[in-house]
Amino acid sequence: MKEILHSIRSDLKGNSDETTRNTAQRFFKEKVECYGLKAALVRKISKNYFREIKGLGKPEIFELCEDLFRSGYMEESFIACDWSHNIHAKFEPEDINLFGRWIQDYVSNWASCDTLCNHTVGSFIEKYPERINDLKAWAKSENRWLKRAAAVSLILPARKGKFLADVFEIADLLLADRDDMVQKGYGWLLKEASRLHQKEVLDYVTKNKKIMPRTALRYAIELMPKELRAEAMKK
Numbered sequence: 148m149k150e151i152l153h154s155i156r157s158d159l160k161g162n163s164d165e166t167t168r169n170t171a172q173r174f175f176k177e178k179v180e181c182y183g184l185k186a187a188l189v190r191k192i193s194k195n196y197f198r199e200i201k202g203l204g205k206p207e208i209f210e211l212c213e214d215l216f217r218s219g220y221m222e223e224s225f226i227a228c229d230w231s232h233n234i235h236a237k238f239e240p241e242d243i244n245l246f247g248r249w250i251q252d253y254v255s256n257w258a259s260c261d262t263l264c265n266h267t268v269g270s271f272i273e274k275y276p277e278r279i280n281d282l283k284a285w286a287k288s289e290n291r292w293l294k295r296a297a298a299v300s301l302i303l304p305a306r307k308g309k310f311l312a313d314v315f316e317i318a319d320l321l322l323a324d325r326d327d328m329v330q331k332g333y334g335w336l337l338k339e340a341s342r343l344h345q346k347e348v349l350d351y352v353t354k355n356k357k358i359m360p361r362t363a364l365r366y367a368i369e370l371m372p373k374e375l376r377a378e379a380m381k382k
Contacts, residue, residue: 148207151200152214158192159184159222171221179256181221193226197233205237209245216253224259228267235270243271243281247293250285254292257328261299268300272310279313286320294321295332305336308343315351322355327362334366341370352379 159182168183184192200208208230215227231246246268254260272279286297297317304310314336321333341348352359352367356379359367368379 148200148211148214151196151211155192155196155215155223155226156218159189159220162188162192174258175256177256179221179258180219184222186225189222189225190229193229196226197230200230201233205234208234213249213253216249219253219255221256221259224253225262228259228262231263232266232270235267235274238271238274240275240278243268243275243278246271247281247285247296250292250296251288251290254296257295257331260292260295261302264296264300265302268296269303272300273304276310279310282313283317283320286317291326291328294324294326294329297321298329298332298336301336302339305340306342308340311340311344311347314340315347318351322363323358323360325360327360330360330363331366334363337363337367338369341367345371345375349375349379 162184163182165183167185168181171181171183172179200211203211212227212231215223215230218224227249246263249263250260254263268282272282282297282300285293288294288297298321301310301314301317305314318333318337321329324330324333337348337351348367349371352364356364364379368376371379
């Protein structure tokens with residue numbers, strides 16, 4: 148397992164590009180550690196090495212994922228997110244506790260948060276909907292990334308029209324949060340829910356727009372017709 152990690156890191160370093168590294172930093176307010184690789188190349192490296200480890204058990208793969216997260220490098224976190232999602236058929240109900248710890252201990256930017264939560268955690272919740280209260284607990288955390296994770300973990304299910312009542316409950320918990328990363332997270336969730344539930348999301352926004360930060364409001368109504376957006380933005 149250590150040899151696999153060493154080989155991955157050698158490949159990442161060998162393909163690093165200073166221009167890509169400097170460009171990446173512009174997308175983040177916080178300092179991010181990255182080698183400087185385009186996303187498509189990271190996915191290719193991830194796919195190539197997963198072929199070597201896919202025969203391992205879930206605990207061993209999760210251990211490799213944790214080592215990748217622990218490095219602090221964004222590209223390594225993307226590989227960890229990819230691998231953890233690749234084995235979603237093996238997920239068990241208690242795995243949500245591990246995912247929450249990864250977010251709390253290792254996630255330090257929106258890209259790593261969203262990549263893990265959109266896919267790994269989203270697939271987990273679709274498989275074990277009874278664990279959705281774990282997301283609501285995250286929404287009450289002091290940790291900004293756990294709070295964002297509570298929302299963005301439901302992005303793909305919400306896009307399919309699922310979990311609408313839970314979407315609104317999580318939005319309620321995050322409604323007045325002053326962190327723009329959290330505001331953008333639950334605003335994005337409401338936007339995805341609006342694809343199949345436009346009226347319900349518009350009613351929610353209209354009811355709460357005096358409390359909802361403008362950042363979250365703008366995200367939530369982004370897919371709506373112009374006249375509805377204009378009405379929702381009225382003070």
